[in-house]
Amino acid sequence: MTPCAFQNRLFPSAGGAAVIAAMLALAFPACAGGSEEAMGKTIFTKTAQPSCTLCHALKDAGSSAEIGPNLDELKPDAERVAKAVKDGLGIMPAFGESLSDEQIKAVAHYVARATGAAK
């Protein structure tokens, strides 16, 4: 199994995998392209603090929170997600300090793809 495939398999699992996934992401930065979507999903469900799933419904991530807009209905494109995540919006916290530009890009692309805004 390639390191990238290994990394992809780890992402869906719960618990301590977030730490391992973060370490692997550092160890194998070359995976960032191929597994960007998996990385974005992990950021959406775990890495971002507070987690996006706390406030947003997104079917692909298994969340149904109603504090923020339902992303399946909003279908924001990647640019719109990245802006909201980086700068915050209303009561949504800004993640510009806690997430790297690469992580913001990954979660933005993940949301856009998961909601069908981008293929």
Ligand code: HEC
């Ligand atoms: C504490 C709750 C909370 C968390 C955590 C949160 N959001 Fe939000 N989010 C909101 C609220 C509330 C809004 C609506 C803000 C408004 O329109 O005033 C929003 C709006 C958005 C929008 C729409 C932006 C727009 O242009 O209308 C996107 C996309 C989004 N959030 C994505 C995310 C992602 C991705 C994460 C995780 C990195 C996240 N949110 C974390 C509460 C949250």
